[in-house]
Amino acid sequence: MVARMSDGLVAGYICMMMVLDEGSVLNVAVHPQLRRKGIGKMMIQAALAEFHSRGASFVALEVRPTNKAALSIYEGFGFVVTGRRKAYYENGEDAVLMEYDIKRLDEDKHAL
Numbered sequence: 001m002v003a004r005m006s007d008g009l010v011a012g013y014i015c016m017m018m019v020l021d022e023g024s025v026l027n028v029a030v031h032p033q034l035r036r037k038g039i040g041k042m043m044i045q046a047a048l049a050e051f052h053s054r055g056a057s058f059v060a061l062e063v064r065p066t067n068k069a070a071l072s073i074y075e076g077f078g079f080v081v082t083g084r085r086k087a088y089y090e091n092g093e094d095a096v097l098m099e100y101d102i103k104r105l106d107e108d109k110h111a112l
């Protein structure tokens with residue numbers, strides 16, 4: 001999924017995959033000059049809604065423990081840490097595993 005500015009410029013993208021009832025966020029990135037404007041949040045919200053509409057039960061992802069921006073945005077949505085993969089990245093850094101229970105989308109809607 002791609003987020004575009006009104007002039008067509010690509011502001012960001014989110015790469016998603018779904019296998020059976022498991023959704024995965026493989027990557028998400030926003031143009032460095034357009035960060036902290038809510039674009040990442042908007043794309044993740046749209047991705048969760050898309051997974052929900054396709055019948056996913058949960059959404060999983062991996063993130064570097066040093067990636068404070070990504071950890072913060074995922075935690076804000078209610079993703080929880082479920083584990084760690086040792087030396088997952090090419091520089092030897094571990095990956096933090098996070099999951100989002102798609103039922104939260106319905107619960108949050110009811111809470112509004």
Ligand SMILES: CC(C)(COP(=O)(O)OP(=O)(O)OC[C@H]1O[C@@H](n2cnc3c(N)ncnc32)[C@H](O)[C@@H]1OP(=O)(O)O)[C@@H](O)C(=O)NCCC(=O)NCCS
Pocket residue numbers: 027028029030031034035036037038039040041042062063064067068069070072073076
């Ligand atoms: C992670 C990323 C996609 C966030 O996109 P963004 O459009 O800047 O995020 P948003 O503006 O929607 O931010 C939403 C919330 O996330 C958190 N957040 C975002 N960037 C943050 C940062 N640098 N430090 C701390 N918290 C941050 C904040 O809680 C923020 O809310 P606030 O601005 O009201 O405080 C962006 O920083 C990015 O492209 N990073 C490089 C690629 C990357 O690391 N992708 C993740 C791979 S797992």
